[in-house]
Amino acid sequence: MQPTRDPGATLPDLLEVLLNKGVHLNLDLIISVADVPLIGVNLRATIAGIETMIEYGMMRQWDDQTRAWVQRSLSRHLPMADGEEVVAAMAASHLRDDFQRIWRPGRAYLTTHRLIVHRRDPAETLWQTRLDSIASAESYTEPSVGGEDRMRLKIVLHDGSVARLSALDADRLLTLIRQQRQVPGGAQAESAAAEDQGPRMRGTMWYLETFAQGATWRGGKATLTREGMLTWKSPLDNRASLRIEPAQLKAVHLEKHSNPTSQAQVLRVETTSGEVRLAGPDLHKWHQLLHDDTESGQEVDHGAGSQ
Incomplete structure (x- = not known):
């Protein structure tokens, strides 16, 4: 090396x-x-x-001891079957939608057998299902109470019932559910083959994040999926800090703007909720792909309006 x-x-x-x-x-x-x-x-x-350490055979004893301690700790408030192990756990909520619509907070536990949303105090299992009962799992976004777009999970069971979950790292939870159960993505299942080919574009990108006291450039990774969703995430973030759905994209421009890279240009993305600026390599390729998406979106809107 x-x-x-x-x-x-x-x-x-x-x-x-x-x-x-x-x-x-x-x-x-x-x-x-x-x-x-x-x-x-x-x-x-x-x-x-x-x-990575565990993958290469290091710290195995620590891993075994930690897993055993976690199992003992969880079994005190969450009944576990023989041989059932926790794959992932994170803060989550379950949507109760009967006589009133309310998100009930707890923790999501994905085990080798089940998907559970449970809270410890007061102890209550808000929702659970066996993995072999899941017919499909997919993500969608909707505005939260504060107006911020949040990623949600839609879990459809074989009996036709639907559960909606919100999780701290919804992308990771969805990936793990599909890996454990190998379930399709609901309405997105027909595009599974395209998803397996990876995103249309991915690479290092700086994102100009705006705060009340000013703006600062943050380094991370940008991804443009085959469905046209643009996301940006820092390695230090639990979830993507930037998510632009195809329907939110209005226009893209290359403009001169100071940035941490050696290039004098940045990518200005106009959305329905404001403007976003990105900087990094291959800006012209990013611009072309996003420009093509805005053009195709306008054609679809024009056709819908003429009917």
């Missing part, structure tokens, strides 16, 4: 390499004063994300 220096690399890029691939240090250091060696340091260290 040869050391490289990428002027476009950011701290999130370093964290992503550290978590996904890892770094091994093999260091012999001698500290001298007036050419007299005083201190010797012999360092052998491996630094990586915990999932």
